[in-house]
Amino acid sequence: MRCLYLWVIIALFLMTTCPSAHADEAVATQSFWAGLSTKAKFQGEVVSNLVGGLASGSVGNALFIGGFSWDSERAGEWHGGKVVINFLAVDTGNPEAYVGDIQGVSNLTTVDSLMRLYRLYYRQRWGQVTERLGLLNANDYFDNAGVACDLLNASFGIVPVLSQNLQGMPTYPFSSLGSMVALGGGDTTLQAGVFGADAVHPWQQPFSQGVLMML
Template identity: 40%
Template sequence: MTAGAAGADPTYHASLLWNNEAVDTPDGTLRSGATYDSMLLAALDARIGDDTAPANGKLHISFLGVRSGLPSTNYIGDFQTASNIEAPDATRIYSAWYRQTWAHANSIQAGLIDLNTLFDVTDAAGLLLNASFGLDPTLSGNLPVSTYPEPGYGIVFGRTQGTFALNVGLFQADPTQRMGPIGQGALAIAELDYGYANNLPTQIGIGLWRYRQPNPIIAATSLTGGYINLSQSLNGSGVRHTRAFLRLGMAPGSDSPVPRHLSVGFDMSSPIATRPDDHLSIGMTSAALRGQNTETTYEATYQIALNEQFALQPDFQYITHVSGTDRNASVFILRLQLALD
């Protein structure tokens, strides 16, 4: 939904995403049963200047509403979180930032920023619902990261050169402390990408991060890690276009609860020729938990396009060694999505 005029006048764009889901676990390690999650994200963007101009700006603000039965916290007991929209009930400003671009290739962005919109993104894994297919658990499981459900303040410099892109960012160490972001330490992160900006068949992202802060109650006071993301198109676009992905994460320090992560899988668009807007995805994500068994989740999901705005997504996950224990669990999710853009 866009409105605006030519020239220097701002161009406005509004979007809305509303996910509602039922989650059932017949053998959860905490208890069996069913519950729900609901997440509403509404955003407004104002673009200043033409996209084709050497310099232009973008102002963004979004609002989040979450109501959740906390299926992983109260039922399943898994570490990696079966649903990527599970969060404590909240209504808040989600993100608010300004980005300035100049010379076509350079940008600087500052404000309340969801780190996972700029770093550690693997589009081929985006349909899967387990949270570990989003932000790597060697980040999200080791420290409070500026991402869903409560991004914090950050500043990011970006540079694009041909098929390569570089992002370098600095984020507050504890994003829940929005009223006092200074003097708490910081997360520094840098990522070099190949093929993302041009949507090439082969896409590679390599990231390094360093976390320092003074309070051991929040997280380890000093952590270092990195990640590698690879996705590869296996055939041409159109019916049954398939992309495979591989994600590796590392946080080797002795203070990291999650020293290693691995996930693999594939995404297929239009798996049925008569349904061109449907998507199928299958994946496996594994988080090594220090001193415990490795938790591994196997997931299969299918998104049924009902029309241009609505989609229905049944999802099944089987989790082994839930939170490092000897228990396993099955999870069934049925998500209804409304997307207006």
Template identity: 35%
Template sequence: MRVPFLCCLTSALVLLPAAALADDNAGLHTAGAWTTDAVSDVSGGLRRGGLVMHNLDLTADWQANGWSAHGYVLGNFNGGFSDRYVGDAQTVSNIDTTPAVRLFEAWVRRTSTDGNTMATFGLINLNAIFDVQDVACLFHNSSHGIGPDYSQSGPSIFPISALGFVAEHQMGPLHLRAGLFDGVPGDANDDRRFVYVRVAGDEGAHIVAEAQYDFKGGRLKLGHWADTAAQARLDGTGNGHRSGTYAQGQFTIDDATHAWLRAGVTDDSTLPLSAYAGGGVVRSAPFGRNDDSIGLAVAHARFGGPYRTAQGSGVGDETTWEVTYHYAVRKGLSLEPDLQYVKTPGGDLSVPDAVVVGVRVRLDLFGS
């Protein structure tokens, strides 16, 4: 099944204001933001050099009487830094991707009267609901957005989403979530399309479930995911199924200091990475600046035995250390100097450890 461009564009961006006008209690909110990353490999990696990458986010949200809808157009420009310069598997910039303008999300949601149960259907960013880590959003490395043990399977995440259905229910401190997604987001032969939806039996489905427990000063999460479509095993002995399990915790150390830990494992018979562990600490209002924050994080990705065997000798683990600072220039404008040290980029022992420096500029274009 293919969904025409005009159909998705209309449902995501045109019907929202129309629905809002039809209900006196409805609310429509739009927002736009521009992010620029100027990054440079100053030592090691594949080669020295720099790149300036850009990211545009345009969103529209509407809600009324237990119903809500969300549209999100995503633009990325001049990507490919990690592939060209660093060679890392975890990707040092979380806006680094194939340049294109895409309809990233377009979904509707029904929320129960008591607010404890929600059902969402449409083009959904899985990582906006599952494997989310609030504290880690300060950092630029992609592994602190979603673990690479999970993202390597190609689920419905940045920058291309898939049709999905998600159900969520809360019982006091316990939150339960389950999602069913198309197994292959977008067009595997063209990742620059504005929108492409194809539901086919041979692509299978992606299934994910997560439990979250909130407690005073933090939360714990445990999730499991699996693909129903068979994939070739890395050792050439037939087919297997991709699956994995992750856990994470978020903790408050004091009013200004927060930390997190995350770990994940996969069935590495069909995937390069077998395990991941990462975490970090963030302190807000350093040096007396209330809107600033500073953080230190580490991300360690382990390559599995079947992948190491297939590659021959010379495969190690990849570990990235990151230090970043969020400097609030004024409301809606921030600068974020960032330093990352990548040990064994891509797990290739022949590639020197890389040092990457960069600065991120984020500007809120509008909001309502």
């Protein structure tokens, strides 16, 4: 009889504690998903050369960037942490074949149509200090005119001194392994970064072609 009483007590204990355990698990799961956010961006354009240049004609470019990020603070975990994963797909034309310019007509144009992992990094903030580590696009943070990213020609993008002279430059549509740190915020920010110099093949001996240091 005492054994029966013991099993009844154990059963009642499990019945009263298991729901709370499941509730805690649900809260933990809910907190994890609270830190998750998604991103999807599509850009398309048609470039036409009506008169002059090399030939008359039109061509189109299409860009899709999608992925997700996880914010540790929004998830109820530690302060300032964030994981970012983005994929990129480009269907490109060749407007330079009609226009014949040197620098490029559109910032969306790439050498070939492609699909690849674009960003994969961890960001941590400590007050005024921000650090990023992983697969990064240096042009997201250096030599960037933020108000001139969309609907303007390539003259407002990264300077050709970098994009044309450094074939492995970590800029659209390529990224390379690297690390960077930023100090400050608002109107004034000091930044420094080190990136692999072969962004076309970021996972194959990423620093065999040297490194790119930017301030």
